[in-house]
Amino acid sequence: MRTAFLRLGAYIMGGCVMVFLPLAAGSADDDAAPIFGIRLPAGYRDWQLISVAHEAGKLNDIRAVLGNDIAVKAYREGTRPFPDGAIIARLAWEYVSSAENDAVFGQTQSFVPGSPTNVQFSVKDSKKFADTGGWGYGQFEGGKPNRSEELMITCAPCHARVSSDHDFVFTRYAP
């Protein structure tokens, strides 16, 4: 699995990405994320909470990670690798200071979501996405997939740097 990732990385470095990437779905589909063919999962905003995070630096967002039933069950029971059908949704918003809350507290302390930035999905399908650790990826903005292949080819190599003990997933469950 790691070998596949490294091979993918090497191809990216070598500049011959398009030929060797796992083309899971027709890339002409405007509703699907490129390369992996992920579509926006219906009802994902209703999914249960896995965890939250703040990414500082260039991203500077605040985020929630939700999961469909398969993903949340696997998280809670510690099932790794995640079973096929698991989907993890990462919602992110601009990280903004809440003037309204701070006025009540009398100091700058409250940071809350501003405008949504994007929603990313990790979809587990060990056969379809065998070359990328069993995971396919997609990013959506305003309900539409980001169509940049340059962006999408960065997902798998980065997740490959997470320990395989965690099945290449960054987020841990927050009880």
Add this chain to the structure above:
Amino acid sequence: MRTAFLRLGAYIMGGCVMVFLPLAAGSADDDAAPIFGIRLPAGYRDWQLISVAHEAGKLNDIRAVLGNDIAVKAYREGTRPFPDGAIIARLAWEYVSSAENDAVFGQTQSFVPGSPTNVQFSVKDSKKFADTGGWGYGQFEGGKPNRSEELMITCAPCHARVSSDHDFVFTRYAP
């Protein structure tokens, strides 16, 4: 409603809190939060997401706000005041730097939940909690109510400082 809050505040200032507070349930109940009698709502960890936040300063936590079906529906439809039966859950964890994530990103940027600190609930019952804007409050640690009355009397006066347009609720819905 604001008058009731102010009156409560004045009583607190005056040091004669116990006589005038809304004693909604027997305070001898070890499973119930003092003053308001709130019990830990079953299954709250499965509720849908309202928003997330980071509170810096003395609290220094990262948090998720979840709602039961009545609360989430009211948030999404903009129904104010919230209908009776709405419950808002605020989960908080220590705000910690993720060494594991930062190692992948090559810089300190990722802040994630550490140990849980406490879970707070706002329960809407316009009759039972009429003296505190229709809301009762409770704080739980490790599944058990915090039994400090000194703590619990701070909830309503602070929420009273949020605009009544928002029905005395701090958190806004993050789409």
